[in-house]
Amino acid sequence: MTLIAHLTELRNRIAKALLALVVVTAVCFWWYEHGLGEFIRAPYCGLPEDLRFTNGDRSECGLLITNVLGGVFIRLKVAFLAGAVLSSPFWLYQLWAFVTPGLKKNEKRYGIAFVAVSSTLFGLGAALAYISLSAGLELLLGLAGSGTVIALTAQDYIGFAISLLIAFGVSFxxxxxxxxxxxxxxxxxxxxxxxxxxxxxxxxxxxxxxxxxxxxxxxxxxxxxxxxxxxxxxxxxxxxxxxxxxRDALAHFHDLGDDEASPLDTRPSPLDAPVDSSPSPRG
Missing domain, CATH: 1.10.287 (Helix Hairpins)
Structure with a gap:
């Protein structure tokens, strides 16, 4: 392929990955009011009452918004993160499909396994971060000591949670x-x-x-x-x-296909020196 063809394919792969990301993000934006937002707030709402904002009602769990567009940006952040995670098998496949033509036949077989394992590892890392989020918040907020009133803003908490999820997912x-x-x-x-x-x-x-x-x-x-x-x-x-x-010890030409000729050296080899079989003279 020419350089222009490579760039065209890269553009098409990126466009497909972005389209999938946008579609899944839009679905997650709608999903925010149907369980996704509550799922994100759950670690904070599981904290002891003295470490979260209750507004006088112990059963409440609220995050403060300090500007007009704060709620919109929070919803977009959560929807984008969920969309990136849920669409990761597709855009990881697009990445691998772009790299695959430059690999050997035996290296291409790892494509599906690469996408599956990488998506699983990212999910495991994000899940571990989500599980440990409540304990980490309780430890950090508890260091403030008595005599303080803790009321996290939605921007601070959502930003902290997203950073932790991404950090764990990428590290895995x-x-x-x-x-x-x-x-x-x-x-x-x-x-x-x-x-x-x-x-x-x-x-x-x-x-x-x-x-x-x-x-x-x-x-x-x-x-x-x-x-x-x-x-x-x-x-x-x-x-x-x-x-x-x-495998290398058993076959020297394992990279060749069944219908390909092995690279044998067809040049004639030198003959051995003739052996003199005449009887030796007796003296």
Missing amino acids: EVPLIAVALNLVGVLSYDVLRRSRRWIFFLTIVFAAFVTPTQDPFTMLVMAGPMIVLFELAIQVARFVDRRRAR
């Missing part, structure tokens, strides 16, 4: 990158094995910088599963490299 994708690089032959198991300690250390540093709360509880909640996923990625790389080594 990082070990998958190591597996993908190993599958295409860029990163070997030996390199990962020798760098295991550094990987675990940098994972903790990464979690400390990425988590929006900057508290040890959230950092450990993110770093712990990431370390487990990285160890799993190392073991996957070990299995892949062993299988690749066995």
Whole structure:
């Protein structure tokens, strides 16, 4: 393909991904009043009464809006995040479909697995962030101590929750990158094995910088599963490299199709020196 053809295909892939994102976001914008908004507010509403705004009624759970367009932007943020997550299988497939033509036949088989695993990991990361959100809020807001009145604005809470969900979701994708690089032959198991300690250390540093709360509880909640996923990625790389080594040992031309000729050297080889079979003279 020419450069223009590549750019045209990239434009078409991006357009399809954006169209899917816009459609799903529109559906989530309507869904906000039918359960999505309550789902987002649930971790905050589960806090003790002294850590949330009740307006005199203990059964209430409210977030403050301090400007006219605050409610619109909140709804758009939540709808966009939900749309990005729910449409991720489609736009991840578009990304992989653009990269696939430059890969070998055996590398293309990982497309469906890549989309499925990456979507699952992002969902698991976001789910873990949602589960730990209430505990993190209770820890952070409880540090304010007595004599303070806590009333979070909707902008602050929604922004904090979205940042946490995205941070956890993206962080769970990082070990998958190591597996993908190993599958295409860029990163070997030996390199990962020798760098295991550094990987675990940098994972903790990464979690400390990425988590929006900057508290040890959230950092450990993110770093712990990431370390487990990285160890799993190392073991996957070990299995892949062993299988690749066995396959290379059995067949030297495994990348060729059944109807392709093997690259044999057709040049004539030199003949062995003639052996002198005449009887040796007796002296």
